[in-house]
Amino acid sequence: RPARVKMGTNLDIRVRSLDGSIVQLTVPQNATVLVVKQEFCRKAPSCPHYQQKLLIDNPREELVDDRVLSSYPSLKSGSTINLLRIPPWELHVTDMYGKQHTVAVPSIKPKDYSICDLRSLLESTIGQTLDGYRIIFDGKECVEMRDGRRTTLGDYNIDKEDTIIVGKMTSKNISPSVDLCFMVDCTGSMGSWIEGVKNNVKLLRDKLAAQFLSCDLRFAFVRYTDYDLPECTRTTKLDFTKDQTSFHQFVSGIVADGGGDGPEDIMGALKVTLSTLSWRPGVDKVLIHIADSPCHGTQYHDGGGDTYPNGDPAGISHNQMMQLVVNNNVHYWFGYIQKQYTDKMISVFNESLQRLSDNRLTIRQVDATNTEQLADTFFKSVKGTIFASEAARRATIRRYVIDPSVPVWASLPQLRCIKTASVSMPGISALQRGFIVPEPSIPLSVQCAPNPFEEGEECVAYHGLDATASQKRIVLKRFKRDGAEYNSLDCYNKVLLIHAISTAYASEFNGEKAKPMGASTLTFVPTELVQCNQSGQVVYYIYQPFLDGNFEKFNGNSGLVFTQSQWSEPIQAFSHYTYARSGKTLMVCDLQGVVSGSCVSLSDPAIHSRTEDGNNFGPTDLGFSGIEQFMKTHRCGETCRKLGL
Numbered sequence: 341r342p343a344r345v346k347m348g349t350n351l352d353i354r355v356r357s358l359d360g361s362i363v364q365l366t367v368p369q370n371a372t373v374l375v376v377k378q379e380f381c382r383k384a385p386s387c388p389h390y391q392q393k394l395l396i397d398n399p400r401e402e403l404v405d406d407r408v409l410s411s412y413p414s415l416k417s418g419s420t421i422n423l424l425r426i427p428p429w430e431l432h433v434t435d436m437y438g439k440q441h442t443v444a445v446p447s448i449k450p451k452d453y454s455i456c457d458l459r460s461l462l463e464s465t466i467g468q469t470l471d472g473y474r475i476i477f478d479g480k481e482c483v484e485m486r487d488g489r490r491t492t493l494g495d496y497n498i499d500k501e502d503t504i505i506v507g508k509m510t511s512k513n514i515s516p517s518v519d520l521c522f523m524v525d526c527t528g529s530m531g532s533w534i535e536g537v538k539n540n541v542k543l544l545r546d547k548l549a550a551q552f553l554s555c556d557l558r559f560a561f562v563r564y565t566d567y568d569l570p571e572c573t574r575t576t577k578l579d580f581t582k583d584q585t586s587f588h589q590f591v592s593g594i595v596a597d598g599g600g601d602g603p604e605d606i607m608g609a610l611k612v613t614l615s616t617l618s619w620r621p622g623v624d625k626v627l628i629h630i631a632d633s634p635c636h637g638t639q640y641h642d643g644g645g646d647t648y649p650n651g652d653p654a655g656i657s658h659n660q661m662m663q664l665v666v667n668n669n670v671h672y673w674f675g676y677i678q679k680q681y682t683d684k685m686i687s688v689f690n691e692s693l694q695r696l697s698d699n700r701l702t703i704r705q706v707d708a709t710n711t712e713q714l715a716d717t718f719f720k721s722v723k724g725t726i727f728a729s730e731a732a733r734r735a736t737i738r739r740y741v742i743d744p745s746v747p748v749w750a751s752l753p754q755l756r757c758i759k760t761a762s763v764s765m766p767g768i769s770a771l772q773r774g775f776i777v778p779e780p781s782i783p784l785s786v787q788c789a790p791n792p793f794e795e796g797e798e799c800v801a802y803h804g805l806d807a808t809a810s811q812k813r814i815v816l817k818r819f820k821r822d823g824a825e826y827n828s829l830d831c832y833n834k835v836l837l838i839h840a841i842s843t844a845y846a847s848e849f850n851g852e853k854a855k856p857m858g859a860s861t862l863t864f865v866p867t868e869l870v871q872c873n874q875s876g877q878v879v880y881y882i883y884q885p886f887l888d889g890n891f892e893k894f895n896g897n898s899g900l901v902f903t904q905s906q907w908s909e910p911i912q913a914f915s916h917y918t919y920a921r922s923g924k925t926l927m928v929c930d931l932q933g934v935v936s937g938s939c940v941s942l943s944d945p946a947i948h949s950r951t952e953d954g955n956n957f958g959p960t961d962l963g964f965s966g967i968e969q970f971m972k973t974h975r976c977g978e979t980c981r982k983l984g985l
Contacts, residue, residue: 352418355376362420367409376421380392390447392426405448430501432502434504438731450500452492456484477502500707501706501720503727505728521613523564530632532711538591539714552726560577561577562609565604567648602633626671631677631682658689665693674703733821742793742795747790757870758783758870761868786804786805788802799820800818819831827880832869836869836882842928845917849918864941868882901973912975913979915931927948929970930944
């Protein structure tokens with residue numbers, strides 16, 4: 341709201357913009373500078389007050405928001421104030437649906453902007469209330485109050501062009517795999533940025549290592565120039581490599597050259613980047629494009645001197661390139677150097693990319709003007725992609741309603757399916773020889789409730805009946821999330837493999853003579869895979885017998901240990917045992933089930949694997965970090981001591 345001021349002598353002031361246009365204002369002389377900015381905004385709505393910087397001459401001085409005009413002796417009626425437009429202080433946002441947005445923080449002091457106000461700004465941007473959702477930065481929740489005061493962006497070290505996540509769960513223990521391509525304008529003006537990329541790659545790797553548990557990172561480089569150079573040398577590339585020395589050698593051999601007119605051959609570079617590099621499936625793909633000039637075609641810029649004003653001479657369109665961005669699921673970051681020259685191009689690209697991806701992807705811009713700070717720019721881009729990708733993976737959840745009631749079976753159809761045989765293993769020695777999950781092949785008919793009766797971190801569980809086994813009650817489980825990552829045969833086979841390995845270790849654990857007398861016997865419920873056809877699509881379920889009784893949780897897969905049950909101690913010892921017995925290569929955890937006498941029937945375990953590539957056992961495999969978290973909270977008891985753990 342405009343500040344209230346007492347009426348007094350009015351001043352007629354002229355405000356002159358950089359383009360030379362002048363806006364006439366009449367304001368009281370005892371009004372504040374902020375009032376002048378707000379009055380200007382009323383006449384020029386495209387320039388909000390927090391993006392205005394007002395300067396006067398004689399002496400050259402910036403006007404301060406809370407000072408009154410009369411405190412500046414040189415300001416009189418007829419004076420001219422110069423207006424500089426401050427670039428918007430923007431944040432990139434990934435919402436709870438996996439869609440991306442960019443918001444401008446409406447404050448002259450953005451670091452002092454409160455998290456509470458940010459929540460309101462995000463609600464306005466996303467178009468719905470955020471009740472029940474968290475604002476997350478760097479994997480941690482940003483709370484609105486701390487020690488009785490409102491928290492701010494500065495309290496969480498949130499900086500310009502950082503990535504904010506809106507979701508229900510924070511992201512911990514991420515071990516990302518990343519393919520990172522630098523696509524750089526290497527014409528005559530870009531020598532400092534070429535050198536900057538080369539010199540900051542190691543620092544970027546170090547920053548990622550400090551932020552994440554591990555980061556499987558590959559680099560690529562695409563050098564592009566313009567049509568004044570021969571086709572054979574216009575664009576060159578280094579395909580993805582983990583070898584930092586090879587990357588340095590390639591970039592060191594680049595000489596900034598070419599670029600006869602203003603625009604450059606960006607379309608040709610995008611085609612090479614998106615069509616010829618060996619992007620890996622299933623990893624976070626990052627493209628960092630650094631340029632000070634737009635592509636050819638006057639639809640992408642307002643300047644003159646374009647040799648090809650009708651667009652790319654090879655006929656490549658931005659719609660074709662943005663479709664490749666979507667097809668490859670590439671996160672496109674643009675490092676701007678002269679934003680005023682490239683903004684129109686990015687706006688045109690973004691309109692296409694957002695439309696083609698249903699707003700899942702957008703080109704996010706970051707400041708690359710300072711070559712001394714390129715490592716921070718790169719880190720911000722890669723880190724933002726990792727957290728945004730993790731949020732998007734969590735966000736693509738199928739719609740369902742939890743209904744704990746048992747359905748009326750007579751009203752439900754029978755599904756014709758095939759299933760695997762129950763997977764079991766004779767012991768740990770079988771693991772050394774390798775293990776192959778059998779293909780589904782046994783016919784059966786099942787009935788499945790329309791709604792799940794329970795949900796976990798990764799799966800939902802449905803009541804079911806096996807019509808081929810005398811109407812036996814069963815539980816059918818599906819992954820909550822959509823997409824190939826969760827709904828492939830390979831992903832469900834990992835569940836069976838986890839159960840088979842857990843069963844093998846439980847069998848050895850039960851046979852240990854050193855265990856305390858009366859220690860519980862651990863079993864894992866038989867687990868099979870069901871494949872059926874629903875609405876013309878292949879659908880998989882995990883098939884298990886229904887466990888009747890009080891379901892108890894004993895430990896989680898991120899270090900949580902539940903000690904209330906009398907059976908907790910030997911079950912925690914079992915997790916510790918699997919780590920020791922496997923030669924410290926894996927750990928079985930996330931244990932829950934039903935106790936019957938001295939026998940505990942367990943289901944749905946997770947396995948953390950200590951391997952170089954990590955995540956061998958699906959989305960619940962947190963790697964060595966998960967093992968470390970368990971060991972930090974685990975306290976060895978009698979069973980551990982008897983087993984010499």
